[in-house]
Amino acid sequence: MTQAGRAYFGRRYLISASHRLHSAALTDEENQAAFGRCNNPHGHGHNYVVEVRVAGPVDPETGMVVNLADLDAVVRARVLDRFDQGNLNCDEAFRNLVPTTENLCRVVFDILKPNLPAGELECVRVEETENNSFEYYGG
Amino acid sequence: MTQAGRAYFGRRYLISASHRLHSAALTDEENQAAFGRCNNPHGHGHNYVVEVRVAGPVDPETGMVVNLADLDAVVRARVLDRFDQGNLNCDEAFRNLVPTTENLCRVVFDILKPNLPAGELECVRVEETENNSFEYYGG
Amino acid sequence: MTQAGRAYFGRRYLISASHRLHSAALTDEENQAAFGRCNNPHGHGHNYVVEVRVAGPVDPETGMVVNLADLDAVVRARVLDRFDQGNLNCDEAFRNLVPTTENLCRVVFDILKPNLPAGELECVRVEETENNSFEYYGG
Amino acid sequence: MTQAGRAYFGRRYLISASHRLHSAALTDEENQAAFGRCNNPHGHGHNYVVEVRVAGPVDPETGMVVNLADLDAVVRARVLDRFDQGNLNCDEAFRNLVPTTENLCRVVFDILKPNLPAGELECVRVEETENNSFEYYGG
Amino acid sequence: MTQAGRAYFGRRYLISASHRLHSAALTDEENQAAFGRCNNPHGHGHNYVVEVRVAGPVDPETGMVVNLADLDAVVRARVLDRFDQGNLNCDEAFRNLVPTTENLCRVVFDILKPNLPAGELECVRVEETENNSFEYYGG
Amino acid sequence: MTQAGRAYFGRRYLISASHRLHSAALTDEENQAAFGRCNNPHGHGHNYVVEVRVAGPVDPETGMVVNLADLDAVVRARVLDRFDQGNLNCDEAFRNLVPTTENLCRVVFDILKPNLPAGELECVRVEETENNSFEYYGG
Numbered sequence: 001m002t003q004a005g006r007a008y009f010g011r012r013y014l015i016s017a018s019h020r021l022h023s024a025a026l027t028d029e030e031n032q033a034a035f036g037r038c039n040n041p042h043g044h045g046h047n048y049v050v051e052v053r054v055a056g057p058v059d060p061e062t063g064m065v066v067n068l069a070d071l072d073a074v075v076r077a078r079v080l081d082r083f084d085q086g087n088l089n090c091d092e093a094f095r096n097l098v099p100t101t102e103n104l105c106r107v108v109f110d111i112l113k114p115n116l117p118a119g120e121l122e123c124v125r126v127e128e129t130e131n132n133s134f135e136y137y138g139g
Numbered sequence: 140m141t142q143a144g145r146a147y148f149g150r151r152y153l154i155s156a157s158h159r160l161h162s163a164a165l166t167d168e169e170n171q172a173a174f175g176r177c178n179n180p181h182g183h184g185h186n187y188v189v190e191v192r193v194a195g196p197v198d199p200e201t202g203m204v205v206n207l208a209d210l211d212a213v214v215r216a217r218v219l220d221r222f223d224q225g226n227l228n229c230d231e232a233f234r235n236l237v238p239t240t241e242n243l244c245r246v247v248f249d250i251l252k253p254n255l256p257a258g259e260l261e262c263v264r265v266e267e268t269e270n271n272s273f274e275y276y277g278g
Numbered sequence: 279m280t281q282a283g284r285a286y287f288g289r290r291y292l293i294s295a296s297h298r299l300h301s302a303a304l305t306d307e308e309n310q311a312a313f314g315r316c317n318n319p320h321g322h323g324h325n326y327v328v329e330v331r332v333a334g335p336v337d338p339e340t341g342m343v344v345n346l347a348d349l350d351a352v353v354r355a356r357v358l359d360r361f362d363q364g365n366l367n368c369d370e371a372f373r374n375l376v377p378t379t380e381n382l383c384r385v386v387f388d389i390l391k392p393n394l395p396a397g398e399l400e401c402v403r404v405e406e407t408e409n410n411s412f413e414y415y416g417g
Numbered sequence: 418m419t420q421a422g423r424a425y426f427g428r429r430y431l432i433s434a435s436h437r438l439h440s441a442a443l444t445d446e447e448n449q450a451a452f453g454r455c456n457n458p459h460g461h462g463h464n465y466v467v468e469v470r471v472a473g474p475v476d477p478e479t480g481m482v483v484n485l486a487d488l489d490a491v492v493r494a495r496v497l498d499r500f501d502q503g504n505l506n507c508d509e510a511f512r513n514l515v516p517t518t519e520n521l522c523r524v525v526f527d528i529l530k531p532n533l534p535a536g537e538l539e540c541v542r543v544e545e546t547e548n549n550s551f552e553y554y555g556g
Numbered sequence: 557m558t559q560a561g562r563a564y565f566g567r568r569y570l571i572s573a574s575h576r577l578h579s580a581a582l583t584d585e586e587n588q589a590a591f592g593r594c595n596n597p598h599g600h601g602h603n604y605v606v607e608v609r610v611a612g613p614v615d616p617e618t619g620m621v622v623n624l625a626d627l628d629a630v631v632r633a634r635v636l637d638r639f640d641q642g643n644l645n646c647d648e649a650f651r652n653l654v655p656t657t658e659n660l661c662r663v664v665f666d667i668l669k670p671n672l673p674a675g676e677l678e679c680v681r682v683e684e685t686e687n688n689s690f691e692y693y694g695g
Numbered sequence: 696m697t698q699a700g701r702a703y704f705g706r707r708y709l710i711s712a713s714h715r716l717h718s719a720a721l722t723d724e725e726n727q728a729a730f731g732r733c734n735n736p737h738g739h740g741h742n743y744v745v746e747v748r749v750a751g752p753v754d755p756e757t758g759m760v761v762n763l764a765d766l767d768a769v770v771r772a773r774v775l776d777r778f779d780q781g782n783l784n785c786d787e788a789f790r791n792l793v794p795t796t797e798n799l800c801r802v803v804f805d806i807l808k809p810n811l812p813a814g815e816l817e818c819v820r821v822e823e824t825e826n827n828s829f830e831y832y833g834g
Contacts, residue, residue, distance in 0.1 A: 005801065005804070005831055005832055005833045006831070006832045007797055007800070007801070007829065007830070007831050007832075008829065008830040008831075009797070009827070009828075009829055010827070010828040010829070010830070011826060011827055012825070012826040012827075013826075014268060016183050016184060016185055016268070017183050017184055018157030018181070018182045018183050018184035018226075019184070021619070023617050023618060023619070025616075025617045026617060026618075034618050034620075034623065035618075036224075036625065037223070037224035037225075038224055040224060040225060040226075042157070042225060042226035042228075042229050043157045043182070043184070043226055044155050044156050044157050044184055044223075044224045044225055044226065045155060045156055045157035045158070045182070045183055045184005045185050045186075046155055046184050046185065046186050047184075047185050047186050047267075047268050047269075058795075058797045058798065058801065060720075061718050061720045061721060061793075062718060062721075062729050062730075062793065062795070063716075063718070063792065063793030063794070063795035063797055063798045064729075064795055064797060065797055065829075067729065068827070069731065084176070084183075085175075085176035085177055085179060085183045086176075086179060086181060086183055087157075087179075087181035087182055087183065089181075090181050097619065098617075098618065098619030099619070100614075100618070100619035100620055102563055102565065102614045102619055102620060102621055103614065103619045105563070106561065106563070106614065109561070128186075129153060129155070129186050130186075130568070131567060131568040131569075132565070132566070132567055132568075132624070133565075133566040134563065134564065134565055134566070134621075135563070135564040135566070136561055136562070136563050136564075137561055137562045137563075138561045144523065144526070144553055144554055144555045145553070145554045146519055146522070146523070146551065146552070146553050146554075147551065147552040147553075148519070148549070148550075148551055149549070149550040149551070149552070150548060150549055151547070151548040151549075152548075160341070162339050162340060162341070164338075164339045165339060165340075173340050173342075173345065174340075175347065197517075197519045197520065197523065199442075200440050200442045200443060200515075201440060201443075201451050201452075201515065201517070202438070202440065202514065202515030202516070202517035202519055202520045203451075203517055203519060204519055204551075206451065207549070208453065236341065237339075237340065237341030238341070239336075239340070239341035239342055241285055241287070241336045241341055241342060241343055242336065242341045244285070245283065245285070245336065248283070269290070270289060270290040270291075271287075271288070271289055271290075271346070272287075272288040273285065273286065273287055273288070273343075274285070274286040274288070275283055275284070275285050275286075276283055276284045276285075277283045292824060294739050294740060294741055294824070295739050295740055296713030296737070296738045296739050296740035296782075297740070299480070301478050301479060301480070303477075303478045304478060304479075312479050312481075312484065313479075314486065314780075315779070315780035315781075316780055318780060318781060318782075320713070320781060320782035320784075320785050321713045321738065321740070321782055322711050322712050322713050322740055322779075322780045322781055322782065323711060323712055323713035323714070323738070323739055323740005323741050323742075324711055324740050324741065324742050325740075325741050325742050325823075325824050325825075362732070362739075363731075363732035363733055363735060363739045364732075364735060364737060364739055365713075365735075365737035365738055365739065367737075368737050375480065376478075376479065376480030377480070378475075378479070378480035378481055380424055380426065380475045380480055380481060380482055381475065381480045383424070384422065384424070384475065387422070406742075407709060407711070407742050408429070408742075409428060409429040409430075410426075410427070410428055410429075410485070411426075411427040412424065412425065412426055412427070412482075413424070413425040413427070414422055414423070414424050414425075415422055415423045415424075416422045431685060433600050433601060433602055433685070434600050434601055435574030435598070435599045435600050435601035435643075436601070453641075454640070454641035454642075455641055457641060457642060457643075459574070459642060459643035459645075459646050460574045460599070460601070460643055461572050461573050461574050461601055461640075461641045461642055461643065462572060462573055462574035462575070462599070462600055462601005462602050462603075463572055463601050463602065463603050464601075464602050464603045464684075464685050501593070501600075502592075502593035502594055502596060502600045503593075503596060503598060503600055504574075504596075504598035504599055504600065506598075507598050545603075546570060546572070546603050547603075577758070579756050579757060579758070581755075581756045582756060582757075590757050590759075590762065591757075592764065653758065654756075654757065654758030655758070656753075656757070656758035656759055658702055658704065658753045658758055658759055658760055659753065659758045661702070662700065662702070662753065665700070686707070687706060687707040687708075688704070688705070688706055688707075688763070689704075689705040690702065690703065690704055690705070690760075691702070691703040691705070692700055692701070692702050692703075693700055693701045693702075694700045
């Protein structure tokens with residue numbers, strides 16, 4: 001059995017949330033030009049599919065990179081309970097940050113990075129729609 | 140070539156919108172019990188996949204049930220421009236109607252039914268997430 | 279708002295189970311001819327995607343055909359806890375029934391039919407792989 | 418076990434083919450108006466996903482509506498070997514028929530209807546792209 | 557907020573096109589051996605799903621790697637208007653290049669590389685069918 | 696045409712197999728804690744989607760990284776005929792290895808690595824369900 005290889009586990013979660021794209025650093029006209037209809041004051045919403053990708057060795061006793069139940073518990077407590085069924089603009093992470101999907105991706109990465117039960121967080125991928133996706137890899 | 144058969148054309152569109160589930164006919168406690176987190180005051184969002192299903196004969200000259208460009212124009216003008224990138228609760232259709240996906244499905248059906256460029260509207264199907272879907276067939 | 283229409287709610291669940299296709303009514307040769315590799319004594323497995331389709335009026339107060347949490351509780355208690363992560367051949371429902379996906383579909387239909395929290399069970403659909411699906415409508 | 422119910426088996430196949438939409442009954446201008454870019458003389462192509470839906474009783478001995486290997490053999494010999502990796506316009510079925518997806522759906526239905534190894538052909542569904550689908554039910 | 561990380565935006569587009577696999581460098585027998593049915597003179601077709609993957613910093617004011625509308629305009633003008641609904645063999649890019657999906661991937665990469673409105677083109681991915689995909693990363 | 700770039704071809708296959716998660720290195724209680732319901736003695740099953748990703752130059756004559764038919768023949772002979780429709784626990788590769796999806800991924804990688812007809816094996820990806828995936832890259 002190859003031992004030197006790299007193994008990854010990816011797990012998908014769902015966040016249904018609303019947001020309004022608006023940047024305090026831009027004028028109303030610039031906001032409208034940059035975000036179009038996504039700048040409308042009442043917001044709109046998405047089903048964000050969030051994939052958490054964990055890198056690490058395969059444990060020889062359990063055959064796992066990370067225990068699925070342990071990972072789920074962390075993601076539920078720190079990410080889903082916080083953002084699912086909510087409005088991103090109301091969360092403190094987005095007080096000074098436009099709640100684009102790129103920034104949601106970075107926020108989730110920074111939340112999970114120090115808290116994984118095993119392995120190392122390689123990246124967070126967020127699918128905003130079936131045609132648009134974002135990935136963020138830590139520096 | 141069989142002539143007596145029934146033919147259907149289905150076309151999928153995307154609506155990204157936010158909503159808050161809250162019924163004026165219920166108390167706060169009943170709203171909370173019925174809708175759970177979906178009742179939170181800031182709303183949340185979805186990518187609704189809306190499938191419009193048109194029944195009709197296949198035109199012998201064009202080989203089509205309905206011309207795709209004509210159908211798209213109607214759906215864009217009457218449904219997408221109205222609901223996409225918006226908040227369902229702000230639309231007059233939902234002034235006295237809880238903006239559940241079931242009701243969105245019925246509202247879209249009633250809007251499109253008298254306005255198709257060809258064929259007859261058989262049903263509207265809305266996928267709220269990849270696991271939840273709704274269909275509405277007129278009476 | 280149209281009132282006479284028919285509305286349906288579809289909800290997908292996942293069952294990961296193993297099975298071996300073998301009919302006590304057939305000889306070994308007939309079993310091999312009918313089921314091929316699926317007749318191998320050690321069994322094999324699938325991720326069955328089970329869609330439960332509920333028909334019924336949209337409740338005017340809640341805007342729902344059936345409350346999602348109530349439906350989930352019934353399906354979890356009666357179907358998922360019984361079949362998920364197990365071997366279909368070991369369940370009493372398949373003591374005298376070949377555990378094909380057609381029969382799994384019928385067994386789930388018969389279990390859920392009298393137990394829905396609201397609405398009426400229209401059909402159960404099981405996707406055995408992304409290319410094979412089965413649907414069962416009660417008589 | 419319910420015996421009076423209706424059971425269906427659906428099986429997906431892939432046809433990669435090219436076509437040019439052009440009707441001999443229309444002028445060049447009418448062809449251009451009806452089909453747009455799909456009327457270009459060099460044709461274009463699709464991966465058509467063809468779903469064959471078979472209705473019938475579940476055989477009590479085998480637990481099947483139709484044996485998968487038997488169905489595959491018929492569809493391969495009569496449909497895939499004829500249309501896959503080809504140009505629809507070159508097939509005799511489309512000599513006097515515009516090769517729209519609606520008409521492909523009807524042609525496949527008429528070919529398979531009298532040739533199923535078991536059960537009855539309920540409908541043929543063709544997905545032209547992930548957003549456009551067609552279904553044909555015999556008369 | 558982590559600043560040193562790498563962010564990517566992926567956007568999917570659809571090209572419906574026909575092609576015939578035939579290499580001028582091979583004999584008829586070698587073409588037949590290499591390409592099988594894909595070498596038939598009338599060509600066949602696909603729905604190519606083209607994913608453009610852009611790397612770059614997240615703009616602190618807009619929260620974006622690249623503005624979606626700007627990227628769409630470039631891809632539409634330079635790639636979709638050129639290849640969608642057409643025959644790859646007729647395009648000058650494939651005058652001396654077999655129009656395999658690998659080569660389509662490279663051609664699209666080379667077209668877009670110097671023309672992105674923001675960020676840097678990391679790779680182009682083309683899904684020929686749901687089971688076959690290709691990716692090309694510049695040197 | 697860029698020549699220095701890297702090209703990849705990915706091809707998906709399906710393995711329907713059963714397994715039971717149980718480690719000889721753990722006590723019964725530890726097995727139960729690590730694997731939960733997946734430790735039940737009768738096993739359960741999955742449709743594993745196995746993606747083989749091949750890296751290599753695009754052959755200037757054929758326009759391919761690897762000939763699809765050649766790759767299919769190798770994967771069929773060495774992987775599908777061995778694991779599809781079977782029980783992973785019965786295969787010698789898993790005699791001393793817990794048959795988790797991580798380990799299936801590594802086993803398939805090690806089998807295919809020295810046997811590709813062209814190009815180089817970059818990684819093997821296995822999707823256990825639509826929400827869980829694993830990738831293995833050789834060292």
